[in-house]
Amino acid sequence: MSLEVETVRTLDEASFAELVGRHRGELQVHCYRMVGSFEDAEDLVQETFLRAWRGRETFQGRSSLRAWLYRIATNAGLDFLERHPRQPRPRAPQADGAGASPYDLPWLQPYPDRLLDLAAPADAEPDAAVVAKETIELAFMVAIQHLPPRQRAVVILRDVLGWPAADTAGLLELSVAAANSALQRGRATLKEHLPPRRLEWGAADDPTRAERALLQRYMAVLDHADIGPAMAELLHEDVRVTMPPHPYYYVGREPYIASLLPLLDPASPEYFGQWRSVATRANRQPAIAHYVRRPGDTEFRPQVLDVLRVVDGRIAEITSFVPALFPAFGLPATV
Template sequence: MGEGDAGSGGSGATAAGAALRSGDEHAFAELTDRHRRELQVHCYRMLGSFDDAEDLVQETFLRAWRSRESFQGRSTVRAWLYRIATNACLDFLDRRQRQPGPLVAPRSSRVPGPGRASLPQAEIPWLQPYPDRLLDPPAPPDVEPDAALVAKETIELAFLAAIQHLPPRQRAVLILRDVLGWPAADTATLLDGTVAAVNSALQRARATLRQRLPQRRTEWPAATDPSAEERAVLQRYVTATESADLTALAALLREDARFTMPPEPTWYEGRDAIIECWAPALIGPTAWKDWCHVPTRANRQPAVACYVRGPGRPRYHALGLDVLRIEAGEVVEVTAFPPRVFPAFGLPMTR
């Protein structure tokens, strides 16, 4: 796909085009850098990986600089950059050919309940969390007021995992149409396709999402800030872990809760199975006796950075980042990421 612009841009876009084509690096940076945050979120949704999204944003700006003379002002700079970023992500996905694989469940104690059917499970080893501190504001509010905040339902881990099952072009169509609210005609122009093809891809993508997302997702709160209930549950989770109180941890988990550890292809489903998995780390001869937790936020969800200190050790060392999904005061899912994600959250590896 080409990197030229198309659509209606107006006199402001024409002036921006002249500034971009001038080759003035300062003018180029002034016009493009203000969109960096929102483009990183866009690439993250496309790829599901924070690290890859950072790389693809850099690739986007490199491509934009190289093709700056193609910008004629027929669209906004923002739309032009989205076209380049989307194409860069599609090229990346075409090279990598990523496909979710089957998970291996070592233990399940889930007792099915009304409306709580198990989700189809898949391994998504590239899935990484996104720090909330980088989400606000992802776009310059004077340009796109409706993009100044990232809604929880479009960035949460369940949504990110679900859209990884979509073919890349369907994923791009769904993000542009349903997440960013682009018209079908503008989406077709960006993807060098037709409105009919875009509408067809969107229908198929929505059908796949209905199968992959939790059944009760429409009941989740859409607020971007943590609720008092979420903060309270997170504190109870921290207190129970630090005191090795398995009974208190079990009381926090919903009966059909799930525990996953990307990139490991294992998952635990059901309160009893999860507690059995966690027990050796909390009690007994192999337990980590000295814990330290730092609350944070990831993907508009409560999270906690876990550190442990071994006997006689002077410092705590990073163990992992737990991201919690909480419904009605219960923990329904814990996604534990390895400590290599800590730098993105501004977290030290030792304390």
């Protein structure tokens, strides 16, 4: 019996939890890719550690402890998706540009960059792909949700984690030929659902000076209720705006700006109040946490988290999320 196998099998519960806990961050990112929800991924990591503790006698040492945990996490994710089937539902937008999203994914949630930074493997193995921008950005997360669960697992294991075909097939109890076939089908589906020119977005994880300036201008426009030309020049003409878990969808600069006007106009019955914004990052993309001070209130309270896709110096896509995850981003309760 190897030293690693003996260690895993003989540790007490607290020591075992400390040992496997070193992999918590990257396992949560793995589960997030599987299910698309930050909160569900947190629960799945807990389930993974529980299964590992209960099944520690089954650890044979034929692979590393880390690979063993990935196997458990993958199966936990597949079991979750079997109990909670999730399929993007196509919906047709209305003619005026406002309406339901063509693909409704109400379970989709953002992932804080500050936790992605912690999730990167400390040993700097080829596993930097665990938190690579192209496999964690929202466009990828939306596209991969279109894959059936086992096909999704094959793509993640092969193309994100770099697992060999034989290991992937063994985990999923498939033949190597079947695993390779699933990989090719999964890649084809991803290509269908990823936006055009995706590889031209830029690979840098850190925001550029121009991107930071764009964010500051966007925040200032909302904070000062300066909707009109100032907002229009920040947006692509065909900007796309979605709002999970709500099915609302806007395509085009004019419909989106029109939707904001009554929320920022004190004379409108739909007036929200004054806005304040805080810059952050999610899924390796720029993001803004918006707070609102309602009429009669004394504090600015969480309202929405916008995750932005910037192309050619303008905002091409805005994905707006409810503020439930502000604490995970380290954001204040009020400003």
